Amino acid sequence: MNNNHSDDQLGRARVKSSPELEAYYKELEGLGAGALWTVANDIEPWEPRSYSVPMLWKYDELRDLALKSAELVTPEQAGRRVVYLVNDNRKAVSAAVGWLYTGIQVTKPGESTSAHRHKASALRFIMEGKGGYTVVDGHKITFEVNDFVITPNSTWHEHGVAEDGETCVWQDGLDIPLVNALEANDYAVYDGKQELKYPVNYSVLNYGNSGFYPTHENWNKPYSPLFKFEWKKIYPALVEAAKVNPINAYDGVKMRYSNPITGGHVMQTMGASMQLLPAGFSGKRHRHTGSFVYQVAKGSGYSIIAGKRFDWKTRDIFCVPSWAWHEHHNASDTEDACLFSFNDLPVIESLGLYQEQAD
Amino acid sequence: MNNNHSDDQLGRARVKSSPELEAYYKELEGLGAGALWTVANDIEPWEPRSYSVPMLWKYDELRDLALKSAELVTPEQAGRRVVYLVNDNRKAVSAAVGWLYTGIQVTKPGESTSAHRHKASALRFIMEGKGGYTVVDGHKITFEVNDFVITPNSTWHEHGVAEDGETCVWQDGLDIPLVNALEANDYAVYDGKQELKYPVNYSVLNYGNSGFYPTHENWNKPYSPLFKFEWKKIYPALVEAAKVNPINAYDGVKMRYSNPITGGHVMQTMGASMQLLPAGFSGKRHRHTGSFVYQVAKGSGYSIIAGKRFDWKTRDIFCVPSWAWHEHHNASDTEDACLFSFNDLPVIESLGLYQEQAD
Amino acid sequence: MNNNHSDDQLGRARVKSSPELEAYYKELEGLGAGALWTVANDIEPWEPRSYSVPMLWKYDELRDLALKSAELVTPEQAGRRVVYLVNDNRKAVSAAVGWLYTGIQVTKPGESTSAHRHKASALRFIMEGKGGYTVVDGHKITFEVNDFVITPNSTWHEHGVAEDGETCVWQDGLDIPLVNALEANDYAVYDGKQELKYPVNYSVLNYGNSGFYPTHENWNKPYSPLFKFEWKKIYPALVEAAKVNPINAYDGVKMRYSNPITGGHVMQTMGASMQLLPAGFSGKRHRHTGSFVYQVAKGSGYSIIAGKRFDWKTRDIFCVPSWAWHEHHNASDTEDACLFSFNDLPVIESLGLYQEQAD
Amino acid sequence: MNNNHSDDQLGRARVKSSPELEAYYKELEGLGAGALWTVANDIEPWEPRSYSVPMLWKYDELRDLALKSAELVTPEQAGRRVVYLVNDNRKAVSAAVGWLYTGIQVTKPGESTSAHRHKASALRFIMEGKGGYTVVDGHKITFEVNDFVITPNSTWHEHGVAEDGETCVWQDGLDIPLVNALEANDYAVYDGKQELKYPVNYSVLNYGNSGFYPTHENWNKPYSPLFKFEWKKIYPALVEAAKVNPINAYDGVKMRYSNPITGGHVMQTMGASMQLLPAGFSGKRHRHTGSFVYQVAKGSGYSIIAGKRFDWKTRDIFCVPSWAWHEHHNASDTEDACLFSFNDLPVIESLGLYQEQAD
Structure with a gap:
C-alpha cells in the first residue's frame, strides 16, 4: 500500500477525453450505461467523505x-x-x-x-x-x-x-x-x-439490575429489554467509573448505553453513549466513521469539529459528521461536564465500515 | 392498527398554514430548524418507497x-x-x-x-x-x-x-x-x-466440501471463507434441489449463496442467490424490501416489475427496486431458466428492515 | 410414541439367556466386548435417573x-x-x-x-x-x-x-x-x-449498572465481567420484581444471576439464581434435569424433595437431584423467604439435555 | 505460577493426622460432611487424569x-x-x-x-x-x-x-x-x-453443496441439517486438501465434519473428524483433553498411545483417552491411511475445558 493520494497514478482513472470517447460516452448513456472511469475517482474517494457540516x-x-x-x-x-x-x-x-x-x-x-x-x-x-x-x-x-x-x-x-x-x-x-x-x-x-x-x-x-434478570421471560427481540436508562443511576455510575478507569485522551470517560442481555447497542440502527469530561479536561482530536448527535447533559465547554470551534452549555445540541476531526474541552476547572450522544454506529459496525484515526 | 392510508386523520400531520405559522417557519429556518409537521407526512410514508425504477x-x-x-x-x-x-x-x-x-x-x-x-x-x-x-x-x-x-x-x-x-x-x-x-x-x-x-x-x-472443513484454520473474518461458487456444482445442485423441494410460487427453486461456516450471507453488505424457474414456470407476484440486480444465467423469459414487462434471455441484466411488485416467468415449456441475483439483504436484515407481502 | 414403560415390549431388549448365549458373552468379554442387549435396558432408562439423594x-x-x-x-x-x-x-x-x-x-x-x-x-x-x-x-x-x-x-x-x-x-x-x-x-x-x-x-x-458499560474494554472472556452480585442490590430488586411479575406456582419469583453482556449464565459450567417465596407461598411440585444446591438466604420454610420433607431456615443448605420432584413452602405468613441456589444448568442446557415436567 | 508438582508445598493440603483430627473427621462424617484437606490433593490433580486405558x-x-x-x-x-x-x-x-x-x-x-x-x-x-x-x-x-x-x-x-x-x-x-x-x-x-x-x-x-443452501428453510435446530457425509466426497476432498495445506506434524491432514450452517460440530455432544496420514507419515506425539474413538477407514499403521504401541489396519477400532500422549504412523510408504474418529470435544470445548500440549 502506498500513501500517495494523487489521482494521477496507476490504479486510478486517468483517461483523457477525446472526440471518439465522447461519442462513446453518448452511446453508453443512450443505453442506461456509462464508462466507470469517468466517475471512478469521484465515487471511490481516498478517505471517508461526509456530506454534512458540523x-x-x-x-x-x-x-x-x-x-x-x-x-x-x-x-x-x-x-x-x-x-x-x-x-x-x-x-x-x-x-x-x-x-x-x-x-x-x-x-x-x-x-x-x-x-x-x-x-x-x-x-x-x-x-x-x-x-x-x-x-x-x-x-x-x-x-x-x-x-x-x-x-x-x-x-x-x-x-x-x-x-x-x-x-x-x-x-x-x-x-x-x-x-x-x-x-x-x-x-x-x-x-x-x-x-x-x-x-x-x-x-x-x-x-434494571445488572446481571440479575427474570427467569420467566425469554427475551428474543433484537433490541434492549431495558427501555429506560435513568440519570439518577447513570450519573453516579459515570462518576464512579471515572475513579477507576483511565481517562481517555479523546473522550474522557465514555460509557455506552447497552442492551443488558447482549452487551451490544440498544437498538439495531442507533446507539447512544454518555461521557464525562472531568474538570479541566482538554481532549485530543481524533476522527472515525459514524455520525453523532450530542446533547450537553451537564456543564459547559467547547468542541472543535472539522477545525471550527463550537461553544456549548447544558441543553445545547451539536453534531459531529463522519470522519470529521473533533476534540472536546470542559470549560470548567471544578465541575465535570457530561455529553450525551446518539449515533449510527450499529449500522456502521454491523456492515464492517468502522474505522478511526488518532491525530 | 387501521389500514386507512389517508393523511387526513388523527396521527398524521394536518396543520393548515397561516401567516403566523409561515412567520414561525421562517424564524425556525434561520436557526437551522423546521417544524416537523411540515415534512412529517413526506418523510414518514405509509409504505416503503423506492427511488429507483425497474x-x-x-x-x-x-x-x-x-x-x-x-x-x-x-x-x-x-x-x-x-x-x-x-x-x-x-x-x-x-x-x-x-x-x-x-x-x-x-x-x-x-x-x-x-x-x-x-x-x-x-x-x-x-x-x-x-x-x-x-x-x-x-x-x-x-x-x-x-x-x-x-x-x-x-x-x-x-x-x-x-x-x-x-x-x-x-x-x-x-x-x-x-x-x-x-x-x-x-x-x-x-x-x-x-x-x-x-x-x-x-x-x-x-x-468447498459441505460440512468438511480444515481443523488447522480458525476462520474469524466477517465473510465467507469460500470465495468462489462454481456453476459446475451449483447448477446440478439446483436441479437436484428442484426434485426434492416444493416449487415456490414466487421464486421457483431459490438457493442462497451462503457462508459455509455461518449459514449467513457471503458478505456483510451484499448477498446473492441463484434460482431455477422450472420449464413452464409462471410465478405469482410478491414484493419485499431490499434491492436486487439480476443476471440471466440460463434460458429466457420475462418478469413483470412494478407493472411493466421486461423480456429477458441469457446474459441480460435487470433490476427490481425495493417494495416493487414482481413476478417471473420462464418462456420455455421444455427448458429451465436460471436467474442469478445479488442484493442488499444483509443490510436490510441486519438493521431489522425486511418485510414482504404476497399479493 | 407410546407411554408404556414396560421393558417387555418391542423396542426394548428382551433376549432370554441360554447356554449358547452365555458362551457367546464369555467370548465377547475376552475381546473387550459385550452384547448390548445385556445392558441396554439398564443404560437406556425410560426417564432421567439421578444417583444422588436429597x-x-x-x-x-x-x-x-x-x-x-x-x-x-x-x-x-x-x-x-x-x-x-x-x-x-x-x-x-x-x-x-x-x-x-x-x-x-x-x-x-x-x-x-x-x-x-x-x-x-x-x-x-x-x-x-x-x-x-x-x-x-x-x-x-x-x-x-x-x-x-x-x-x-x-x-x-x-x-x-x-x-x-x-x-x-x-x-x-x-x-x-x-x-x-x-x-x-x-x-x-x-x-x-x-x-x-x-x-x-x-x-x-x-x-454493575445495567445496560451502561465501558467503551474502553472489549470483554471477550467466556464468563461474566461482573464478578460480584451484591445482596444490597439483589434483595430490593427481587422485592420490586415480585410486585410486577406473576408469582410462579413452582418457584415464586425467581431471578437468574446473569452475565450482563450476554444475558446467559455467569460461568460456562455453573449457574445461580435467587428466588423469593412470598409470605404464605406454598409451591406446587415439578421436576427437571440439572442438579441444584440451595442455601437459605432469608426466612424459613420447608421443601418436599423426592417425597421427603426438609425443614429449613436461614443458612441451611440442601440439594435437589436431577429429575427429583420438588416443591418449596414459606413457613411464614408475614415474611418472605429467599433461596439462593447454584446449579449445573449451563452444562445441561448447552448439551441439549434440559427437560422439565409439571405435576 | 511454579511448575513444582509436589504436594508438599504451600497451596496444597499438608495436614498431618492426629487423634484429635480423626475424632473431628468422625464427627463431620456423622453430619454428611468431611474436611476438604483430607481429599483435596486427590480431587484437584495437577494435570488432567483419565480413568480409561488405551x-x-x-x-x-x-x-x-x-x-x-x-x-x-x-x-x-x-x-x-x-x-x-x-x-x-x-x-x-x-x-x-x-x-x-x-x-x-x-x-x-x-x-x-x-x-x-x-x-x-x-x-x-x-x-x-x-x-x-x-x-x-x-x-x-x-x-x-x-x-x-x-x-x-x-x-x-x-x-x-x-x-x-x-x-x-x-x-x-x-x-x-x-x-x-x-x-x-x-x-x-x-x-x-x-x-x-x-x-x-x-x-x-x-x-450437501457447500455454501449453497435453500432459502425456504430456516434451520434452527442445534445440530447439522446435513445428516450424511459421503466418503465418495470426503476422500477426494481430503486428498485435495492434502495438496494445498501444510501437513500437521501430529495429525497429518485433519478435517472436521462440521455443521454447514455454523461451522461448528455436527451435534451438541459429539464431534467427528477424518484425517489422512500421507504415505510414510510418522507423527509426533501430543496430548489434549477430550476422549477419542478411532476407526481405520483406509490403510494400515500404528499408534503409540500412553507409551503403548497399537498396530492397526482398515476397520480396526481404537481409543485415545483424555490427556494421553499419542502419535500416529502410516505403515506404508506408498499408500495414504485414513483415520475416522469421533469425540466429546463439543462438551469439552463448550465447557471451557480444552487444553493441549505438544511434546
Whole structure:
C-alpha cells in the first residue's frame, strides 16, 4: 500500500477525453450505461467523505421557539409537536447529520398523543419538565430530566405528560432519513391509545439490575429489554467509573448505553453513549466513521469539529459528521461536564465500515 | 392498527398554514430548524418507497459497446475497464438500483490490473471467456462462465486473464453507492501485484466440501471463507434441489449463496442467490424490501416489475427496486431458466428492515 | 410414541439367556466386548435417573464444627480450611449432588490464603462475617453477607479477611466432580499473592449498572465481567420484581444471576439464581434435569424433595437431584423467604439435555 | 505460577493426622460432611487424569462374533443387535473411553428395526455391506461404506437394509454414558415405523453443496441439517486438501465434519473428524483433553498411545483417552491411511475445558 493520494497514478482513472470517447460516452448513456472511469475517482474517494457540516444548535435560541409551538398547533393537528434540527447540507433528507434526524418535542401537562409505529427507530433524551411518560408496546415508562428512553423499530408508541406535571421538552432522535434511504420505512396509526399490558416501568424493574434478570421471560427481540436508562443511576455510575478507569485522551470517560442481555447497542440502527469530561479536561482530536448527535447533559465547554470551534452549555445540541476531526474541552476547572450522544454506529459496525484515526 | 392510508386523520400531520405559522417557519429556518409537521407526512410514508425504477439492460445491445472499451482504453489508464449500468433515477449516485452499483468489465488475454482495495465490497458473476482469474488477499481464484466470486470489504484484489485465455467479460456488483452514502468508503492502491500466499483455489479446496472443513484454520473474518461458487456444482445442485423441494410460487427453486461456516450471507453488505424457474414456470407476484440486480444465467423469459414487462434471455441484466411488485416467468415449456441475483439483504436484515407481502 | 414403560415390549431388549448365549458373552468379554442387549435396558432408562439423594445440612449443626476447623488447622497447612458437604450416594466423587461440590470455608481476621487456579470453576455465597475479600485475576473484590461472587475456570484466586474484620464464613460451590469426571481438571499454585491489577471492586463499578458499560474494554472472556452480585442490590430488586411479575406456582419469583453482556449464565459450567417465596407461598411440585444446591438466604420454610420433607431456615443448605420432584413452602405468613441456589444448568442446557415436567 | 508438582508445598493440603483430627473427621462424617484437606490433593490433580486405558479392538477378531449375533438373536428380541466395545477400566458405565459408547451393529438384508429415540445422541460409521439405510425424524438416508451419518439427540430413528442389499455392519457411537452420568437420559419407543416426511437423502440434496443452501428453510435446530457425509466426497476432498495445506506434524491432514450452517460440530455432544496420514507419515506425539474413538477407514499403521504401541489396519477400532500422549504412523510408504474418529470435544470445548500440549 502506498500513501500517495494523487489521482494521477496507476490504479486510478486517468483517461483523457477525446472526440471518439465522447461519442462513446453518448452511446453508453443512450443505453442506461456509462464508462466507470469517468466517475471512478469521484465515487471511490481516498478517505471517508461526509456530506454534512458540523453544527451547533443553542438551546437559548431554540427554547422559546420550541415552546411557542405549543401555542401554535395541537398534537392532534401536528401528529407530533416537534421542532426539528436540520443540517445545512442535509435539508433534502431532513437530517441533522448523516442519516440521523433529531428534533425537540414539547408536551404540556395533560396532553398526550395517539399511538403510531414505523420502521424507523426512535430514542428520547429528556431536557425539561415533570410527569412525562411514553408508552412503548404496552409498557408505560415515566421519565425525568436526562433520562434516556428507547422506542425500537416497529413498536407502537405514544407520549404524554401527567395532568399534574410540568411542560416537558425532550430531544427525539430517529433514523428516519436512513430508513427512507434504505427504502424500507412504513407508518401505521393505532386506533386510539394503547392498553397498558405491563405494570409501569416494568422493564426497569426486571432488567434494571445488572446481571440479575427474570427467569420467566425469554427475551428474543433484537433490541434492549431495558427501555429506560435513568440519570439518577447513570450519573453516579459515570462518576464512579471515572475513579477507576483511565481517562481517555479523546473522550474522557465514555460509557455506552447497552442492551443488558447482549452487551451490544440498544437498538439495531442507533446507539447512544454518555461521557464525562472531568474538570479541566482538554481532549485530543481524533476522527472515525459514524455520525453523532450530542446533547450537553451537564456543564459547559467547547468542541472543535472539522477545525471550527463550537461553544456549548447544558441543553445545547451539536453534531459531529463522519470522519470529521473533533476534540472536546470542559470549560470548567471544578465541575465535570457530561455529553450525551446518539449515533449510527450499529449500522456502521454491523456492515464492517468502522474505522478511526488518532491525530 | 387501521389500514386507512389517508393523511387526513388523527396521527398524521394536518396543520393548515397561516401567516403566523409561515412567520414561525421562517424564524425556525434561520436557526437551522423546521417544524416537523411540515415534512412529517413526506418523510414518514405509509409504505416503503423506492427511488429507483425497474430497468433491463439487454446484453445484445451492450456487448459490443463493452468490448469496444478494450480498444478505447487500457486498464492502466482506466483503473478498471468497466461499463457501468445506471438507473434512470439514480444517476447522481451511480447506482443500478437502490444503493447497488453494477458494471460489465472486459479483460483481454494477457491483461491484468494492479491491486487495490476499498471499504466497498465487490462480487463478480462471469459472463464470457476463458482463463480469467482474480486475486483476493493473496488467494488466486480462477473462474469460468456463471461462476460467482466474492471480493469482500477491504481485501486487496486484482484481476486478469491468462495469456492463452480468451477475452473475459464479467459483471461486477459493488455497494459503492451505499458505502459512500454511509460516508465510510476509502481507497488504497497496492504497489504492483500481490504475492500469492496460498495455492490456487485454496479456499475452494478447503471450504468447498459441505460440512468438511480444515481443523488447522480458525476462520474469524466477517465473510465467507469460500470465495468462489462454481456453476459446475451449483447448477446440478439446483436441479437436484428442484426434485426434492416444493416449487415456490414466487421464486421457483431459490438457493442462497451462503457462508459455509455461518449459514449467513457471503458478505456483510451484499448477498446473492441463484434460482431455477422450472420449464413452464409462471410465478405469482410478491414484493419485499431490499434491492436486487439480476443476471440471466440460463434460458429466457420475462418478469413483470412494478407493472411493466421486461423480456429477458441469457446474459441480460435487470433490476427490481425495493417494495416493487414482481413476478417471473420462464418462456420455455421444455427448458429451465436460471436467474442469478445479488442484493442488499444483509443490510436490510441486519438493521431489522425486511418485510414482504404476497399479493 | 407410546407411554408404556414396560421393558417387555418391542423396542426394548428382551433376549432370554441360554447356554449358547452365555458362551457367546464369555467370548465377547475376552475381546473387550459385550452384547448390548445385556445392558441396554439398564443404560437406556425410560426417564432421567439421578444417583444422588436429597439431603439437607443444618447450619445449627455444622457451624461449630466448621468454626472449629480454624483451631485445628491453618490455611497454610490445609490449602483451604473447608468443611465439605457430601451426598450419601456421591462420596466416591466428593459431590453434594450430581457433579457439584460444596463446602463451608472459614477465614479469621488477618488470614489470607496463597493464590492458585484450576480448570474447575468456583463461586461463593457469603454466610457470616465482615471484611472478607477475594482476589480474582488481579481484581480485589470485597464482600458482605448474602453477596454472590464468582471465580471462573482458570482464574488465579485467593481469599482473606481484613485485620479489622470479623471471622468470615462462606459457602463454596465448585464443579470439581464434573471437571474430574470429564478428565480435564488441573491445578497450579501461584508464587505468593497476586498483585492487584485493578482498583478494588473494579468489575462492579464498570459492569454493575445495567445496560451502561465501558467503551474502553472489549470483554471477550467466556464468563461474566461482573464478578460480584451484591445482596444490597439483589434483595430490593427481587422485592420490586415480585410486585410486577406473576408469582410462579413452582418457584415464586425467581431471578437468574446473569452475565450482563450476554444475558446467559455467569460461568460456562455453573449457574445461580435467587428466588423469593412470598409470605404464605406454598409451591406446587415439578421436576427437571440439572442438579441444584440451595442455601437459605432469608426466612424459613420447608421443601418436599423426592417425597421427603426438609425443614429449613436461614443458612441451611440442601440439594435437589436431577429429575427429583420438588416443591418449596414459606413457613411464614408475614415474611418472605429467599433461596439462593447454584446449579449445573449451563452444562445441561448447552448439551441439549434440559427437560422439565409439571405435576 | 511454579511448575513444582509436589504436594508438599504451600497451596496444597499438608495436614498431618492426629487423634484429635480423626475424632473431628468422625464427627463431620456423622453430619454428611468431611474436611476438604483430607481429599483435596486427590480431587484437584495437577494435570488432567483419565480413568480409561488405551485399547485397540481388532476387526479380524471381532467380525465373526459380531456376525454371529445375527444367528443368535433377532432385532425384535435385542432391540438393536450390537456388540459393544468396552474399556477395561470403564465397564461400570459401558464406555469404550471416557463417557463414549461404541458398538458394532449387524443388520441383514430385509431386516429393519422399530423406531425409538433418546436424549443420548448417536452417529454411525459404515464398515461393510450394501443397501443400508437409516431414518431420522422422517428423513430416510441411504449409506455406503465409510459414510458418516448422524442421529441427533431426541430424534426418532430406525435402521434397516434393503431386501436386495448385503449384510451391513456399522459402528455406532453414542454418548449414552455421558448422558447417564449427567442424569438426563430418557427413552421412548415409536409405535411401528416412521412415515417418511421427506424425499430420500433430502438433507444431502439441500445442504450437501457447500455454501449453497435453500432459502425456504430456516434451520434452527442445534445440530447439522446435513445428516450424511459421503466418503465418495470426503476422500477426494481430503486428498485435495492434502495438496494445498501444510501437513500437521501430529495429525497429518485433519478435517472436521462440521455443521454447514455454523461451522461448528455436527451435534451438541459429539464431534467427528477424518484425517489422512500421507504415505510414510510418522507423527509426533501430543496430548489434549477430550476422549477419542478411532476407526481405520483406509490403510494400515500404528499408534503409540500412553507409551503403548497399537498396530492397526482398515476397520480396526481404537481409543485415545483424555490427556494421553499419542502419535500416529502410516505403515506404508506408498499408500495414504485414513483415520475416522469421533469425540466429546463439543462438551469439552463448550465447557471451557480444552487444553493441549505438544511434546
